Amino acid sequence: MTNRASIGDYARQSAVLTLAFAYPLSNYLPNVLGFGREVGENSPGEMQLLVPFEAAFAIWGLIFLGTLLAALVQAMPSRRTMSVHRRTGWWWAAAMALSCCWSIAESFSPDNLRSWTTAFIFTPYVVAICIAMVRYSRETAGADWPERLCSAAIGLYAGWTSVAVFINWERIFTNELGWLTVELTALALLAAALGWVCWNLWRSAGHGFYAFTACWGLAFLAYDRLATEDYSLPIAIASLVGIALIVLAVWGSRKRRVAGA
DSSP: OOOSOOHHHHHHHHHHHHHHHHHHHGGGHHHHHTOSOOTTOOOTTOOOTTOOOGGGGGHHHHHHHHHHHHHHHHTSGGGTTOHHHHHHHHHHHHHHHHHHHHHHHHHHSOHHHHHHHHHHHHHHHHHHHHHHHHHHHHHOTTOOHHHHHHHHHHHHHHHHHHHHHHHHHHHIIIIIIOOSOHHHHHHHHHHHHHHHHHHHHHHTTOOHHHHHHHHHHHHHHHHHHHHSSSOOHHHHHHHHHHHHHHHHHHHHHHHHHHHHO
């Protein structure tokens, strides 16, 4: 691949840097405009057993800071033509752009369309950031610390949203479709989330930061199902089993990478 910077390289760097500032700010549009729902606000009577304890969402502060620092790294002239950024940058930018769209839909879409709209935006959003994470993990073995910082930041982002997307789908299956009981729906979606996370861990050779934020969410979910009024022992147990499975997936993926080296 050529080492001469193209218009696309400049555009990619600019898009990633701009969106790294824009996607956290998009959550505050209702506060700025004076109308709309707060992001994550439940509708009256809405019940979601996959929503973890509130303190879990503090991880967004680390994710926002990490992606901003990583965006500054990739914007450096010395990084402009690097293969890893060419292969991941647009996927990363697409995820942050879709995050902005999700926040707008979450805050301003009509009540009867909110769940469907946000779920259909969130799904390609997570696919995009996971593609970036997997590609980064494959190309940064032995890389310098700025590239490891980028990989860590994208991994944190991808790991958290890989679990969060299934919370969005829970709203549809529980409140819109009602095919199963609330608890069975949550268990089925939790199993799907674990399958998605473990598959991405296998593809990324056990990305530690990706695994960390997924386990973070599951740990707070287990606590919430045991310590609050939305008690559910099966979901708490499934969350703890999920953490164990993720740890095993990391171990197995890294062992496979060492064996193949």
